[in-house]
Amino acid sequence: MNKRILVLGLALALLITGIPILVHAAGTIRIAAHLDSLNLTPFNYVTGTPGYRKMTLVYDSLLYGDADNIPQPWLAETAELSEDGLLWTFVLREGITWHDGEPFTAYDVKFTFEYYLEYTGAGRFTGPIARAVDRVWAYDDRTVKIYLKQEEPAFRFDLTDIPILPRHIWKDITDPDNALDVSVTVGTGPYKLVEWREAEIYRFEANHGYFMGEPYFDTVIMPVILDSTALFTALKVGEIDAATLSVSAELVAEFEAVDGLEVIAGPGYRSLTLKMNNGIPPFDDVEFRQAVAYAIDSQDLVDTIQLGYAALGNMGYFHPATPWFNPEAEQYEQDFAAANALLDGLGYLDVDGDGMREYPDGSELSFPILCRAGTAQRTRSAEIISDWLAEVGLDFPAQPMEWTAQVGLFWPDFNVRNGRDYGLGIWGWSPPAMFTPWGPIEMVHSDPDYGWLNIQGFADPDMDALCDDILATSDQAELEILIDEFQVLMADGVPFVTLFYADVIFAYWADAHDQWVFRKGEGIHDKLSMIDMEG
């Protein structure tokens, strides 16, 4: 009788919530994904978190970043770069097979590089190949050689990124962007994707005998839970073992109090910045931008918005936890007097006595601080910054707007050549921009070929020259000196103000899995956490 009621109740709960009830079985882990990521092929996974790392459970690359994001041999057993820095030689590991049993060979690698050039739907992988690779040839079954167009120190990192495709499957696919069936999702990775129901669930099974270490789990179940409250509730009560969504700061104490639920926090390389349109007055004046920087208190933002779970924004852009961080760069501690002095000196005065400054010619000076609606972190940051700027007489009220609309103004069609149409606003960059010493160059170089993330239109010949030097340098010691210099120049030129870097915080049930590897700047949801590399 009681049992019947229980079953009825469970069925009812299932009916109401629509979330499948997940039974914890041995050898199984349940990780909730906070977004759907399609069928996880390199063409159709959804960029960003959690799509990219889910894709790498299935696909491998020639090299793969370790927990410190240093490229290590992966599909390639050895990877050698010739003296002149132009010829890569890879010897692939022996005996690797695709999930469907076909052998993995050098011809798959050659095919992959050519396929990304032919079908540009996966622009992230097409870009570096188009820029750097002259040609690829398969020397024999296990040897691949890649000849570069020019010296490309950054290409080593690109190799950790480019997923290798099985030739026998993709050679017949002429419309990769619409190849959305799970049967296409065949890789060499530690887990095979066996089931995907859109916005509902992913089910992976172990690829036993994986070449880099035995998978920890026979089955990985990833229910997609879009609502964060539902997701964290499920995690708290143990209905799931972990979740791909970074835990909000206010929940940390709550989760730490739960017996058996572990919380792990670490530096996050995702930055939150205040962008200013360097191309238009008043932001085209470096001293004006410096005045804005002086009005902002990064520490207060960290304490208020992130409750301390964040690193202070470095005006030289690199996160303090990166090996390239230069503490010497100017940091613009909050100083209203300094901001006022700069603005007075530039002639921005309050001539009509309304408490707010006008342009030197007396006309009204006002810009909205645009920010993404629906993200409390950003709307709140905009609100607080707006108050500070009002303290120094700048009438810049916060104005939330829909995300695609903001992208349309800041980065039309994701192409900086299309210009920009904004005054200032809150903007974030995802972690990979900080995985390499070359990443931030993309944000400040005035040539769109290099500065394809330069959405504030910063243009400084000294900076361009320095960036060119950095890109051309393969000497490690020299590179470090130049990167230090880069940060000083960034801080002095203030293309934008870096506000903070939110920590990444993850919670998991230790009884389900306690061998998590924390990828610096990104977190624990990674292929490295899912295989036993020691055993």
Next chain:
Amino acid sequence: MSTSRLREILKTFRRNPLGVVGVSILCAFLFVTVFADVISPYDPYERVGKPFEKPSTTHLLGTNDIGQDLLSEMIHGARISLGLGFVAATIAMTIGTVVGVVAGYAGGIVDTILMRMVDIVLVIPFLPLMILLAALLGPSFWNLVLVLSVIIWARPARVIRAQVLSLKERGHVVAARSTGGTVAHILFHHVIPAVLPLSLAQLILATRTTILIEASLSFLGLGDPISKSWGTILYYAQARSAFLTGAWLWWILPPGLLISAAVLGFAFTGYALEETVNPRLRGRR
């Protein structure tokens, strides 16, 4: 509307206990709205405490996610929620009344066209349209007002048209028409004064709807997250995990109750007023 009719309405209204409760609630809110600056302990826009403080003697309902006093936010929220609701409802009612009167009085092809427009607005799935409009126009006070009024006007237009249809055939209106009264004269002297009380009742009922919709839109993050309406308070509570941390008790419950109270106040007043001005409804309770 003559004073004797007004007096009669007031008399009937007073005999309706629900109406009295409704009006009392509205008066209380009116008081809070007018004296918000005096009553609230802090400036709701100033960060006066630490983020996420629990209720204490300094902050009776604690603080929000950036350290603003929640009680003060809720007091000032009345101003924005009720104000926005009322403005939107007024605009919607003006449109509704004009459409209703024109359609009802003109009849024929004008009536047909206007009523089909009403039908269209009424059959469009209301929530998706609202979300779409709010997302397209972007979050701001006036955009919300626009979205709300676009959605609300149709139903009252129907009600008023029906009333005008019956009015048109009443003896005094027919008489005015047959003695050569101009359309403008008849409308302004006979028709509009007669439908105004009904409009007023509809206005108050519409305000109830707009307050609810504003709260839901803001809660979904489609309102203006900078303005401090009750819906926005709920939005931030949800966005900063109040349901999981136990903060819902002082962060979600109070604004929820305030919204319910305001909606009840408008609903009671509206129904009572409707019964009073529409004799056909009077004995139905």
